[in-house]
Amino acid sequence: MNWMKGSFQTRHKIKLWCHLVALALAAIVTGIAGGRMILTQQQMKAAAAASGVTGNGGRRSMSGQIALSMGAKSLMFITYQLVSGHTKFLKERLKVNMILSCIEVVAWPAVVAFTVQGIIKRCVGTTCILSWVLVPLAVAISLVSTIGAYIAVGDWLYLRGNGPKPKAAAVEEVDMESMGSRGRLHNEDNYRPGRH
Numbered sequence: 173m174n175w176m177k178g179s180f181q182t183r184h185k186i187k188l189w190c191h192l193v194a195l196a197l198a199a200i201v202t203g204i205a206g207g208r209m210i211l212t213q214q215q216m217k218a219a220a221a222a223s224g225v226t227g228n229g230g231r232r233s234m235s236g237q238i239a240l241s242m243g244a245k246s247l248m249f250i251t252y253q254l255v256s257g258h259t260k261f262l263k264e265r266l267k268v269n270m271i272l273s274c275i276e277v278v279a280w281p282a283v284v285a286f287t288v289q290g291i292i293k294r295c296v297g298t299t300c301i302l303s304w305v306l307v308p309l310a311v312a313i314s315l316v317s318t319i320g321a322y323i324a325v326g327d328w329l330y331l332r333g334n335g336p337k338p339k340a341a342a343v344e345e346v347d348m349e350s351m352g353s354r355g356r357l358h359n360e361d362n363y364r365p366g367r368h
Contacts (some may be wrong), residue, residue: 202243
């Protein structure tokens, strides 16, 4: 399927659903990663108390910290994109949304890599199960974010080459790949004035 072809209204809806799904998955990942870090800390303190060692009993895993921080980052980025694109509170900036969407696509495979690396090094008990739950969730976020980023890049390229997008009410089919060679659309009624 060609995601670059279709009405802007359809592309807008697809991107909205991608953002909502990614937001829900990021909230789940953040909760699981936070719970895993709390369990890891409790296990380390219990092990230290059993062996008579003073202190915190060791250090937290880097994979847990990365999953937690990436989840929080995604919650902030996607919330910004939803607020700027669907309310009058913030002005929508297609270049900013494109950059944030591309960061999402790059960040989540890193979470998968670090979590698998942490599992290979040490995987014990409940934290191991939670780590294995994080891996498919991070893959799912990466895939959903890829679709949203592809649409965001297409919207930004259209804006850069042809001016503002048609209004959301316009339902005409627009082939985004051939727009660069044809230039601007000739129907000026479909353009929002001042939206760059």
